[in-house]
Amino acid sequence: MPPLDLVIEGGDVIDGSAAPRVRQDVGVRGGVIERLGDLRAVSAHRRIDARGRIVAPGFIDAHAHDDRLLLEPPADRHPKLMQGVTTVVAGNCGWSLAPLRIPFERVPPPLREFIGRDDRRFARFGDYLAAVRGIGPATNAAFLVGHTTLRAQHVQDLDRAATPAETAAMAREVEEALEAGAIGLSTGVFYAPARAATAHEMTAVGAPLRAHGGLIAMHIRDESDAIDEALHEALGVGRALGVPLVISHHKLTGLSNHGRSASTLRLLARAAKGQPVCIDCYPYAASSTLLIPARVSQSARVRITWSEPMPQHTGRELADIAAEMGLGLEQAAQRLCPAGAVYFSMDEADVQRILAAPGTMVGSDGLPNDVQPHPRLWGAFPRVLGHYARDLKLFALETAVHKMTGLPAARFGLVGRGRIAAGCAADLVVFDAARIADRASYDDPLAAPAGIDAVLVNGRVAVAHGVLMDAHAGMVLRRG
Structure with a gap:
């Protein structure tokens, strides 16, 4: 048998399923995990010593805004690769870079700030995916098409609900995006350009999701005083569509709402008994938008x-x-x-309660375009592993890894990702459980984390001891 491309040897493997760690070697060939076990006698072109380290699946950012970043591979540092993220789910909060054919002057905020003032415009969702593929992104990426982007293009007056003709036009764009490779639809009725949209409009626009096996991710209408009503609206849209629902960055904002997560989590747990619904969150008590x-x-x-x-x-x-x-x-x-x-409007006890809830995925919600961004862009995933799992003992390390690997892979239908098993993609991270830590802060938000030895994307070493080695190993992922 020809040599393996690479063997990661001697590490404690946490496979992404929440099962206890197992000390074994991981053998990779052709971008895929081929063998697990004692591979000391197996020939390999390259070996990585992982003794005293954890070997985990590459982390999946369940809520990213990397749509532009994926078109701009950096030369020396990358906010997601440096913290072990190998896959991102982009196009969240109703914002996607495509399809968009209107002049920049007609693009409403905040979509205008999100897409940026440059010459890149993608008339079809497939054109954008082709551009990402052509560049060779730093991470793998799965994409949602944004309802707000569709509204900006098709709804003549954003202060009212869409007409039947406008709704039908948006639904056709969703159909085309799903056929091109989108995994679902995102909404952001919290923001002004989509605030006038009704539950009926969102359901009608998302109708193509049923036939294509897509999902809907919703930045709900209110995360403050009216959060119960907003959650009921989102749950109703998910039920009407008959597709999986993701509640984006679940949180309680406003000083008067501290402690209410106990109630919202009970509401969501009851709903999950009758429909597929889950949440993501970021591990900070401050939001950013x-x-x-x-x-x-x-x-x-x-x-x-x-x-x-x-x-x-x-x-x-x-x-x-x-x-x-x-x-x-x-x-x-x-x-x-x-x-x-x-x-700074959230309560740390709420953050911990939401993060620890069964079924909660981890998402950074980082904003790469901000000049002085929230530290979650560079630190969310090491913060879960170091601060919350190791230091506060909020949950076991295996549980923490599951929340950012196997769980989001299953929820988003990313087959062959998020697990260490024979036949799965060789998206892998090697880290020191005793040292891993987020170093990004509100004063220094671009600081890279500590304790990550290596990051592999599709079997290629993307980061080694904090140095960016390969910023083009990713690919566009489809649901299933």
């Missing part, structure tokens, strides 16, 4: 991540900026817009 002046009073602190009219205030506390301007917080925020912000 556009700076919305009306929202700043709900947070203990607000930090600016970018500002178009006043870029000099990027990275600063809104309270300090407002004091210098001699204005209230909301008035100062209005001066800074369009802008982005980190909102």
Whole structure:
């Protein structure tokens, strides 16, 4: 038998299923895991010493906004590869780069900030996927088509629900995107361009999901005082469609809502008995999105991540900026817009309760386009493994790995991913369980994590001891 391409030897394998770790070698050939066991006597072109280390499936970012990043492979550092992420699910919150044919001036915020002011436009979803394939992305990627993107293109007045003709046009775009390779539809009725959309509109636009085995991921209408009503709306859309539902970045915002996760998790657990529904979350008690002046009073602190009219205030506390301007917080925020912000409005106990709930996946929700981004972009996955699993003992390391590998692979239909087993793709990460840690902070959000020895994407070494080795090993994934 010819030599294996690579053997990772002597490590403790956590296979992504939540089963206890097993000390064994992992043999790779042609981008696929071929053999497991004692491979010391097996010939291989390359060997990686993993003694004293954990060998796990590459992490799957269940909620990413890497749509542009996938078209821009970096030369030296990568926020996802450096933390062991080998697959991302992009196109979330109703925002996707395609299909989009309208002039930039007609694109509403926040979609305008998301797509960026450049010349790349993709009239069809398949054109965008072809561009990603042509570049050779740094990570594997599965894609959702965004309802807000479709609304921007087809709904003449975004302050009202779509007409039957507009809804039908959006549904045709969903059908075409699914045929091209999208795994589902995302919605973001929290944001102004889609806020007027009704449950009926979302259900009608998503109708093609049934025949194509797609899913719907929803940034719900409210994550604050009206969260119960918003969850019921999303659950109703999922039931009407008859497809799997993902509640995006589940959280409770606003000081008055601290502690309510116990109730929302019970609601979701009851719903899961009658329909396929799951959630993702990020492991931080602060959120990040556009700076919305009306929202700043709900947070203990607000930090600016970018500002178009006043870029000099990027990275600063809104309270300090407002004091210098001699204005209230909301008035100062209005001066800074369009802008982005980190909102310190969540309760750590809620974060832990949601993260520990059975069936919760891990997603970064990182925003690569922000000048001073939330540290989740660079630190979400090591933070779960180090801070929450090892230090706080919120759950076992095997459970933590399952939440970011086998579980999202199953939920999103990514067959052959998220597991260490013969025949699965060789997406792998080797890390030191005693040292792994997120180092990105709100003051230094671009710091790479510690404790990761190697990251493999489709059998190719993408990162070795913190050095980017290969930024083109990924591929576009389809559901199933």
